[in-house]
Amino acid sequence: MKLTLxxxxxxxxxxxxxxxxxxxDNASQDMTFLEMLDAMNxxxxxxxxxxxxxxHDCREGxxxxxxxxxxxxxxxxxxxxxxxxxxxxxxxxGDTIMVxxxxxxxxPIIKDLVVDRSAFEKIMEAGGFIDVDVAAVPDANAYxxxxxxxxxxxxxxxxxxxxxxxxxxKNSSAMLFVAAKVSQYALLPQGKIEGVQRxxxxxxxxxxxxxxxxxxxxxxxxxxxxxxSLAHIxxxxxxxxxxxxxxxxGEKR
Amino acid sequence: xxxxxxxxxGKKFIMSLTGLFLIVFLIIHxxxxxxxxxxxxxxxxxxxxxxxxxxxxxxxxxxxxxxxVILHLIYASIITLQNQLKRNVNYxxxxxYKKRDVTKESNWPSRNMYILGAVIITFLVIHLIxxxxxxxxxxxxxxxxxxxxxxxxxxxxxxxxxxxxxxxYVGIYVIGSIALCLHLYHxxxxxxxxxxxxxxxxxxxxxxxxxxxxxxxxxxxAFIALFVYIQSLI
Ligand code: HEM
Ligand code: SF4
Ligand code: FES
Numbered sequence: 294m295k296l297t298l299x300x301x302x303x304x305x306x307x308x309x310x311x312x313x314x315x316x317x318d319n320a321s322q323d324m325t326f327l328e329m330l331d332a333m334n335x336x337x338x339x340x341x342x343x344x345x346x347x348x349h350d351c352r353e354g355x356x357x358x359x360x361x362x363x364x365x366x367x368x369x370x371x372x373x374x375x376x377x378x379x380x381x382x383x384x385x386x387g388d389t390i391m392v393x394x395x396x397x398x399x400x401p402i403i404k405d406l407v408v409d410r411s412a413f414e415k416i417m418e419a420g421g422f423i424d425v426d427v428a429a430v431p432d433a434n435a436y437x438x439x440x441x442x443x444x445x446x447x448x449x450x451x452x453x454x455x456x457x458x459x460x461x462x463k464n465s466s467a468m469l470f471v472a473a474k475v476s477q478y479a480l481l482p483q484g485k486i487e488g489v490q491r492x493x494x495x496x497x498x499x500x501x502x503x504x505x506x507x508x509x510x511x512x513x514x515x516x517x518x519x520x521x522s523l524a525h526i527x528x529x530x531x532x533x534x535x536x537x538x539x540x541x542x543g544e545k546r
Numbered sequence: 547x548x549x550x551x552x553x554x555x556g557k558k559f560i561m562s563l564t565g566l567f568l569i570v571f572l573i574i575h576x577x578x579x580x581x582x583x584x585x586x587x588x589x590x591x592x593x594x595x596x597x598x599x600x601x602x603x604x605x606x607x608x609x610x611x612x613x614x615v616i617l618h619l620i621y622a623s624i625i626t627l628q629n630q631l632k633r634n635v636n637y638x639x640x641x642x643y644k645k646r647d648v649t650k651e652s653n654w655p656s657r658n659m660y661i662l663g664a665v666i667i668t669f670l671v672i673h674l675i676x677x678x679x680x681x682x683x684x685x686x687x688x689x690x691x692x693x694x695x696x697x698x699x700x701x702x703x704x705x706x707x708x709x710x711x712x713x714x715y716v717g718i719y720v721i722g723s724i725a726l727c728l729h730l731y732h733x734x735x736x737x738x739x740x741x742x743x744x745x746x747x748x749x750x751x752x753x754x755x756x757x758x759x760x761x762x763x764x765x766x767x768a769f770i771a772l773f774v775y776i777q778s779l780i
Contacts, residue, residue: 299638312638362637362639364639365637365639365640391638393637393638393639396633396635396636396637397632397633398632398633398634399632463629463652463657464629464632465629465632465633466554466629466632468554496553496554496555497549497553499554500553500554503632504554504632505554505629505632506554506555506557506558506625506628506629507554507555507558507740508629508656508657508659508736509656509732509735509736509739509740510652510653510656510657510732511651511652511653511656512651512652515651515652522746523744523749524745524749527739527742527744527745527749528742529555529742530555530558530740530741530742531742532742533553533555533742534555534559534741534742537550537553537559540550541550
């Protein structure tokens with residue numbers, strides 16, 4: 294099929310950047326979206342032009358690197374899929390597709406569609422780990438966990454850190470990401486111990502890095518490729534408010 | 547703790563508490579207003595209004611309400627302004643005029659709480675000047691009119707029903723009520739979510755409560771104004 298692609302091109306973080314329009318004649322509905330971009334890049338290379346820079350790694354929806362805004366939707370059309378899982382069957386012959394990078398001040402553009410998401414790593418460094426001594430890998434049954442808690446923690450742990458939640462949010466808030474990371478530990482025996490302090494540290498880091506506040510619009514939840522629920526944000530709020538009052542009481546936690 | 551109230555969740559915590567507090571007040575207010583409908587002689591309403599005027603509890607709550615509105619307004623302005631600054635360049639695919647409305651997947655009120663709030667506060671000022679100020683301070687000839695039961699309570703009923711015979715004044719009420727309805731359509735569930743009381747199950751319950759509160763409050767205030775207006779025509 295024939296496609297018209299409008300792609301954001303930006304040489305460097307400082308470059309102003311602009312949309313370039315490309316025609317691609319040899320796309321097929323059997324391709325994934327990234328394969329279509331690959332085909333386009335091959336065409337650009339054969340024309341001696343600079344290929345479009347975009348991030349990708351696993352190409353099976355687990356690494357979270359293939360971040361891009363397709364026709365104004367993070368990861369393009371379709372529910373709970375990443376760009377690499379997006380099939381070209383979602384488009385028709387003759388379509389015009391607009392591809393842009395995530396837009397938020399906290400994710401500066403490095404080149405074309407590639408943005409710097411190290412802000413997420415800084416949030417993880419602020420508390421996305423378990424610090425209590427849990428010794429060697431314990432026997433699987435040594436820590437009994439209720440099934441529903443295990444499932445909820447597992448749901449949260451599905452977050453792949455892609456940043457679609459931030460990209461979709463009118464406030465560029467990273468609450469869904471932070472909530473997923475806080476929830477993933479808060480429900481389990483080892484993680485629970487530092488749960489309140491972790492929520493405090495990670496949220497304060499999120500604020501410091503320039504992400505906005507949560508208005509509970511739910512845009513993040515609809516656009517998240519892993520279907521992370523707003524229920525996790527409620528848990529983050531709970532843990533954070535608890536942390537606030539613990540600190541008010543002068544206790545160290 | 548000091549930085550709790552400057553954190554993003556802390557600011558929202560204040561907005562949710564002040565918002566819920568204002569809702570409780572509005573429910574009481576609507577209950578008093580409904581007397582206009584139950585008793586067309588105005589007797590019930592006048593007594594209720596008088597009770598609200600002289601009641602000690604209400605005099606204590608009044609300044610707290612004022613602080614609540616002001617805090618809600620200040621924090622709303624801070625949050626909205628700060629959030630506007632987080633995305634300097636918007637998505638081209640969304641068009642020039644949708645500066646920060648990234649996705650239409652969320653409902654319209656949730657993305658426009660500040661605009662709705664601005665309509666509410668404009669309405670509130672008009673409302674306070676016309677009723678609260680006159681009853682409390684400046685007085686009005688209509689308030690002096692004899693009440694149905696005689697006695698020495700002010701005739702708030704005359705003041706209110708007189709205003710509600712003016713079509714554009716009723717129009718302002720209807721617009722204010724619609725804005726309130728939409729604000730609470732998102733606001734109620736959002737407040738419980740902010741407080742961390744929501745989860746997968748309660749989210750639906752809070753949503754239903756939110757729709758009920760928004761329709762009862764928004765619809766109620768508009769209905770009373772329209773009721774008096776239509777009665778004055780027949
Ligand atoms: C009677 C009046 C009002 C009531 C009952 C009310 C109620 C509420 C409630 C319950 C919330 C949800 C809080 C949360 O998300 O945690 C809210 C949010 C909000 N209100 Fe109001 N409100 C009123 C007036 C106003 C006014 C005058 C403004 C100012 C312009 C305003 C601006 C906002 C904004 C911007 C939000 C969303 C904040 C955010 O999520 O980012 N409200 N309101
Ligand atoms: S919460 Fe969802 S949208 Fe946000 S980073 Fe994780 S996987 Fe991506
Ligand atoms: S490339 Fe890994 S999730 Fe898409």
